[in-house]
Amino acid sequence: MLLYGVGSVAARVATVLCVVVIAIPYLLRRNRLSPGLGLAREHAVPYLRRLWPHFWVGNLILALSFVHAGTAMRATTRAVSAGIWAATAAFFLLLVEVGLGLSLREEGPTARKPLRRIHFWIMVSFVGFLGMHLWLNG
Numbered sequence: 001m002l003l004y005g006v007g008s009v010a011a012r013v014a015t016v017l018c019v020v021v022i023a024i025p026y027l028l029r030r031n032r033l034s035p036g037l038g039l040a041r042e043h044a045v046p047y048l049r050r051l052w053p054h055f056w057v058g059n060l061i062l063a064l065s066f067v068h069a070g071t072a073m074r075a076t077t078r079a080v081s082a083g084i085w086a087a088t089a090a091f092f093l094l095l096v097e098v099g100l101g102l103s104l105r106e107e108g109p110t111a112r113k114p115l116r117r118i119h120f121w122i123m124v125s126f127v128g129f130l131g132m133h134l135w136l137n138g
Helices: 002-028 052-075 081-106 109-137
Strands: none
Touching (some): 002 109, 081 109
């Protein structure tokens, strides 16, 4: 029972952190919402250096997802199989997201735009599969 509790807490924290990690780049970038939120200001630090919380929280989500998968798969027997497949797809998309994120940190500005677009759409797919998993097995 303790194993299931650890996995459950890891999943809940990872889910909340998903919202945080998605919001960070939009809050740090100057956009239409930033003046209304009081975030429109000039920064002395470059954008990629300000994104360090996004990078670390993304890696933390991957670690928590790994803990959740390892503990929940051992402790539960009554999960909906489609929800497990959705979680598996979300986990592999998360691996790709982290890999793309590492590439985005290193790429020059010319190669960054298409990678950012791919990063965004993989994030949308990840959120869809995660939502399906939460709906079926949450």
